[in-house]
Amino acid sequence: MAIDAKQLFEILVRENADMLIAYLRAAVRDAAVADDLFQETMLTAWRRLEDYDRARAFGPWLRGIAAKLILAHYRASVRVAAPHEPAVLEHLGQRLDQIHTLQGDAFNDKLDALRKCVDALPDKYGAAVRMRYHRELGLAEIGEQLQLTAEAVKKRLQRAKARLTDCVERKLAVAEGA
Template identity: 45%
Template sequence: MLSVYLRSLLRDEAAVDDLFQETMLVAWRRLDDCDLDRPFGPWLRGIASRLVKAHYRKQKSAPVQLHETVLAVVDRHFENITQMAGDTWDEKVAALHRCVDDLPEKQRGVIRERYFEGMPASQVACQCQISIEACKKRLQRGRAMLAECLKKKGVLDGGGVVT
């Protein structure tokens, strides 16, 4: 969830990875300050949001969506995800994994390597011994099949948005 939260605030994947690790280090150092009787997610997201703000200050550019009101709304949405019975993030991820497992082998392989292993499409194509165009087509078909499967499971709405 922390990684998803950071991705909602940052476009740069390297920055997401760096700030994820930095958030975990700060949290580890400040674990004694955490009230374990309260939810852990908001405390961790608070650390992450301060680090994101510092990141943008250092870059001398802050996107509009970092306004305090927007951060509060994003945080509230993440808190709602963890509190909704039958609609938790873990259940959505489990549904995604079941849908991936149900894909035909050709699509399952490229989807896993591209999105689960984080390989660039060119490397996936090379590993599968197919052209980059064939790899992109398999990924496209695989994503369409996943979207259809997730719609049937009630995880996506009609527009392909996670509900």
């Protein structure tokens, strides 16, 4: 039995929806706008499904559509300054591709592993990570609160990211072997 276009689209969207939402929320930081852009991305993808090359990954194709919509959103909005240039959106997409290649069945498995790893970080790393990525503080603000230079905060975050990468890979490898 052959899969029709609607079934193919539903399967591919189900596999990539969480990753696309994470991409949009990281790019626009406003959940309502991200949700609107998600819907618009889905409509555009459905209309352009004939353009999708089945030999290529669907996630990057969706993110490409979303990136164009994000940039159009910021160009059209005079009251909101665009926080991301196309190169930043491309970098974010590449990072999500790296996450996608990790073991684990679903994006939510990977996200759950990341949350557990953040919770397991030593306090000095965990505090910096939470300030930067949960509270969205800048390096100088974090440095002020932790009594560190911005460069020391940057180094601490780099070390925390390395620990998180190792931890997530271990957790997913254990889950894969279970």
